[in-house]
Amino acid sequence: MIDTSPIGLHRVLEPSGVLPQAALRLDASPGLRPGEVRLRVERLNLDAASYRQLSAKHGGDGAAIRAEVLEIVGARGKMHNPVTGSGGMLVGVVDEVTPSSPLGLKPGHRVATLVSLTLTPLALSDGLARWDGLSEQVPADGHAILFARSIAAVLPDDLPVPLALAVMDVCGAPALTDRVVRRYVPCHAESGPRQGSGPVVAVIGAAGKSGSLSLAAARRAGARHLVGIVPHAAEATLLEEAGLADAVVIADARDPVALAGSVRQAGGPADVTVVCVDVPGCEGGALLSTRDGGIVVFFSMATSFSAAALGAEGLAADVTMLVGNGYVPGHAALALDLLRAEPGVRRLFERRVEPALDGGRVEHGPERRVEPAQDGRDA
Template sequence: MISPVGLHRVLEPAGVLPQAAWRLDASPAIAPNEVRIRVERLNLDAASFRQLREKHGGDGARMRAEVLEIIGARGKMQNPVTGSGGMLIGTVEETGRRSPLGLRVGDRVATLVSLTLTPLAVADGLARWDGHSEQIPCDGHAILFARSIAAVLPADLHPELSLAALDVCGAPALTARVVERYVADRAREGDARPISVAVIGGAGKSGSLSLVAARRAGAARTVGVVPVAGERDALEAAGVADAVVVADARDPVALSTAVTTALRVPADVTVVCVDVPGCEHGAVLATADGGTVVFFSMATSFAAAALGAEGLAADVTMLVGNGYAPGHAEFALKLLRAEPGVRGLFEARLAAD
């Protein structure tokens, strides 16, 4: 039976969804409701890329070999340590007659679903990837299901720039939604207190977009938290946050102190956009009672977050950013076009890679 969520592509174990499967069928022949993409570039998520880079000491050949091994063994790109994958861009090569995605042969698209559930095969050995960038030039194919999501790449932005923004487009969309609700609730209650937002990992892709999304949604004061002085200088120059502080997000007291000092109060909303583990307790401690912590990091331990909040007697709502919100792709690209500071951060990151 051909499943709209790809159950027919699961090879083992039987009965689970593709994301939870150990191995997928990545054969190129498509079902009537599927689409085949000729892959041009993979984008590893930040947590997976960091783990691979640290494991292999930045040795590009060894990183390439492990990524190829993962894809070859599993029929998808899912880092077995982080559990995360990334996304890709490519050109629509064939569409099934019953595909509901509205894609046409020749469309250049970015997939907005994770590589952890996308059947994928590589044909070029990733020979053009040196291991220094999250973005991997690639020749291969990938399969989209009826319930997959993809966005046609805009003509006015370089594909690599679009890929970088679309990779994290769920973060600014959910950040805006959360902040808008706080603004509306306080206005309805006659509460004049301004909304304050902290973004941990503020100089990164998801972090910088979340900062400008929070500001546009009505946050009165924002602070970006970064780990090193170089990122502080870049974020300050971009002008996307009201304050920028340097703090180790793995040090709960230092992080909380930095945020509350910069905002003069704990944050109403704290958005976690880092690619290292161990930041859960600091995020909770930096957030006001009744506030919200949004976790967008695939390095997050949700057990640590929940048990840490309990141990701190912290009355906070904790949200898992699932990477999808209606209109999230268009929203991220709109911010990228409208905010020169954010675009500059993205372009500098791509140039450095």
């Protein structure tokens, strides 16, 4: 038996010696070991790439999607999509805390986990009976386990739970964008940054959750020109109404030459390109849209990092590529502050948790159903 580990090695069932995220199966039993916290699960938030894959596989059949999610969790002891390698996050209420836990949580706290479901021991007890399988947010009953090195944030009182959960699901993107933009000029002085107070920033998937927050973060951090890339006119209208970008571009991010040309016409090439879409094949376009000496930040779980690396080599693209790992100190607070301070960001988010126009309802409690608008999903 492995001694209790702050990173959860003691919960790995197979194969031995790997971290919980890489494990095929985790021990999701409710009994706690020193340093652990048990949550009573109220809502899962499947990541966009995983949900898109499941929906496409089952042709939008909600019952089939629900059945596969249950199968994955039951077999693996965690929500870890074997195709996309991704999972999501959850909201729950703290049920029990061991005395040696360093997380500062107390029984009764309602929290959002800021670590992936791919490494969180999870057991479901309700068969997901209240979920129709047609949205990323999943009302659920069950329990989950946090380790000493896990991250969780107590949910704010001033925001509906579905809205706060949607923000926290992608809070790593604006936080890293903020860091990259603030550091860009001093870090690239030798390579000759452009005139102006800050970089040109292009965001691919700009009308989505992580994309809209990244635009707002880049503006606040000092970007001098923001280019928002969206796939169709409806999202362009939404982004223009939100007022988050200086130029809005309609382009297929999977068409590298067309995308790069559109970004140039809109004020590029970019000094910093942020990829926030949940479809594969966007690596080449991001590289071609970024100037030599620039930075590409990949936040999508659909990214092929071999395609990005080999593509940069083949294009002789002198760019720095960063993988957004979802954690930057203070990321949740920064994202929530952007939501509160930027009306355009809030409107875009509310479209994903507000009812469709057919009379559905937004429910603020975690035990009720949410129906986000079906107008495109981001990372």
